[in-house]
Amino acid sequence: MQVRRIAQLVGAALLVAGAIAACRFERARFDPDRWREGALDESESNPREWMAEGVRIRLLAERPTRSEVHALLGEPDFDFGGESPDGSDEWSVGLEQMSIRLDPWALVVTYGPDGRVAEARIGE
Numbered sequence: 001m002q003v004r005r006i007a008q009l010v011g012a013a014l015l016v017a018g019a020i021a022a023c024r025f026e027r028a029r030f031d032p033d034r035w036r037e038g039a040l041d042e043s044e045s046n047p048r049e050w051m052a053e054g055v056r057i058r059l060l061a062e063r064p065t066r067s068e069v070h071a072l073l074g075e076p077d078f079d080f081g082g083e084s085p086d087g088s089d090e091w092s093v094g095l096e097q098m099s100i101r102l103d104p105w106a107l108v109v110t111y112g113p114d115g116r117v118a119e120a121r122i123g124e
Helices: 002-028 034-035 052-062 066-073
Strands: 089-098 101-111 115-121
Touching: 034 066, 052 101, 052 115, 066 089, 066 101
Parallel strands: none
Antiparallel strands: 089 101, 101 115
């Protein structure tokens, strides 16, 4: 009897977790037009906010070239290619509530010697 009840609770928990994951995935689906709408938008409602993690994972998995990244995401909000030895680009993804202040966050993409994505992170 207890085994059956535990199995029911585990099943319910998995169902809820799946529903939450599905909602999160739906909000995170990459939409190039909405991504471009978020250029230099440092508000708390930047449309890039919910897409950034999925984009980061995609860039690391596919390791596209810089021109392919620019074709996918549009021109970066901040291009450090000429100033940074690693050729980093940044796309603003909104603001993060930090204690009593709001800090701008960005998707930072760094390219390796082969010209392909070497690192993609979200941070200040």
